Amino acid sequence: MRRCVAASRRAVLFGLVFAGIVDAGTVHAAEAAWTAPKCGAEPQAPAVKAGTVAQYNESVDRVTAYEKAARVYNACVAAQANREETAISQDASARIAHVHAGSAAVQSHIAASFQTLSANLAAAGRKLGHH
Numbered sequence: 246m247r248r249c250v251a252a253s254r255r256a257v258l259f260g261l262v263f264a265g266i267v268d269a270g271t272v273h274a275a276e277a278a279w280t281a282p283k284c285g286a287e288p289q290a291p292a293v294k295a296g297t298v299a300q301y302n303e304s305v306d307r308v309t310a311y312e313k314a315a316r317v318y319n320a321c322v323a324a325q326a327n328r329e330e331t332a333i334s335q336d337a338s339a340r341i342a343h344v345h346a347g348s349a350a351v352q353s354h355i356a357a358s359f360q361t362l363s364a365n366l367a368a369a370g371r372k373l374g375h376h
Contacts, residue, residue: 284321288314 291307294300 279326281322281325283325284318288318290315 288311291304291311293304293308295304
């Protein structure tokens with residue numbers, strides 16, 4: 246019975262610690278959101294006022310200006326993201342190729358060792374088979 250209680254307490258403690266780690270990671274990830282600093286600040290959506298025809302017309306003009314600025318900003322962000330993603334992908338490919346080459350070298354070395362050992366055992370077996 247005591248083991249069950251102790252195991253249950255460990256599971257609860259582990260769950261709390263794990264949840265704390267996940268929560269901390271989530272907060273950290275939210276704080277470190279990717280930005281496109283070369284694109285400047287994101288345009289802010291204007292408030293729409295429709296109390297009068299004049300306010301409505303001004304709102305339409307502000308929304309139109311915002312739409313143009315937002316499209317330019319979005320294109321800039323997309324281009325910068327694409328450049329950075331491409332660079333990351335190329336770096337990852339180079340790192341993967343390096344790891345793969347090392348792994349392939351080990352596999353090749355082990356295969357050569359097995360081949361040599363097999364040949365040596367076969368030769369020794371033939372030699373001992375004559376006695």
